[in-house]
Amino acid sequence: MRIAVPNKGRLHEPSVELLERAGLHVVDGADRKLHAETVDPDVTILFARAADIPEYVSDGAADVGITGLDQVAEARRENLVELLDLEFGSCKLVLAAPEDGDIATVGDLDGGRVATEFPNVTREFLDEQGVDAEITEVSGATELTPHVDIADAIVDITSTGTTLRMNRLSVVADVLESSVRLFAREDTRDHEKVRQIETALGSVLAAEGKRYLMMNAPADALDEVKEVLPGMGGPTVMDIAGTDDVAVHAVVDDSEVFETINALKDVGASDVLVTEIERLVE
Numbered sequence: 427m428r429i430a431v432p433n434k435g436r437l438h439e440p441s442v443e444l445l446e447r448a449g450l451h452v453v454d455g456a457d458r459k460l461h462a463e464t465v466d467p468d469v470t471i472l473f474a475r476a477a478d479i480p481e482y483v484s485d486g487a488a489d490v491g492i493t494g495l496d497q498v499a500e501a502r503r504e505n506l507v508e509l510l511d512l513e514f515g516s517c518k519l520v521l522a523a524p525e526d527g528d529i530a531t532v533g534d535l536d537g538g539r540v541a542t543e544f545p546n547v548t549r550e551f552l553d554e555q556g557v558d559a560e561i562t563e564v565s566g567a568t569e570l571t572p573h574v575d576i577a578d579a580i581v582d583i584t585s586t587g588t589t590l591r592m593n594r595l596s597v598v599a600d601v602l603e604s605s606v607r608l609f610a611r612e613d614t615r616d617h618e619k620v621r622q623i624e625t626a627l628g629s630v631l632a633a634e635g636k637r638y639l640m641m642n643a644p645a646d647a648l649d650e651v652k653e654v655l656p657g658m659g660g661p662t663v664m665d666i667a668g669t670d671d672v673a674v675h676a677v678v679d680d681s682e683v684f685e686t687i688n689a690l691k692d693v694g695a696s697d698v699l700v701t702e703i704e705r706l707v708e
């Protein structure tokens with residue numbers, strides 16, 4: 427089983443870190459390698475350009491891939507299916523034009539020119555808007571093109587908008603919301619190992635923002651303790667030998683820990699322990 431992962435850039439380290447947290451530890455590191463083994467002898471990681479990963483998976487060079495939705499949308503590979511939103515690398519594809527120019531709406535581009543690294547996504551967006559514009563594919567420095575008379579507007583990625591503002595460009599319209607996804611081919615999505623990888627990564631995501639609470643409480647206060655706990659389902663309750671107390675374990679949102687602990691103390695709970703959760707299989 428081969429997983430294609432971005433080989434560099436802002437998506438590389440978070441992708442490798444997520445695999446590590448999910449238990450798929452990379453053997454001998456990942457720097458400057460084309461592929462790497464993992465602690466699972468059945469799983470190998472391939473490192474490739476983020477834009478090439480949809481093709482790797484679609485053509486069978488890899489079985490699953492990790493890359494941005496923007497890259498998957500641009501690749502136009504019909505045999506790819508999304509398994510998980512990995513919840514990092516959030517960005518937008520936007521249509522932007524010079525602040526002091528004549529392009530204020532999408533319709534103003536009719537008959538104009540658009541420069542982009544995403545010609546397929548751009549064409550689909552313009553078609554949906556009923557706009558006929560010439561699309562020029564570029565491989566970098568997209569923000570420069572309106573200022574050197576190559577294009578009237580651009581479609582490009584933005585996370586904070588800083589680069590657009592630095593180049594005196596303003597957003598005309600949002601084209602696509604993107605984040606990093608785990609995806610597979612249709613013919614591999616139900617493979618046992620693919621499901622294991624999906625579950626492992628999903629367990630890391632499910633644990634985000636959760637804390638594990640353990641405490642002791644008088645058995646006759648258990649109903650009050652249960653009412654206080656805002657966790658996932660009912661808490662786990664265990665008798666403590668030789669006492670009238672019980673041990674109570676529960677998963678709660680991190681944002682609720684402070685108030686929950688104080689409320690637990692008020693109803694008689696003691697020895698409250700809070701720990702982080704690395705993975706949570708729901």
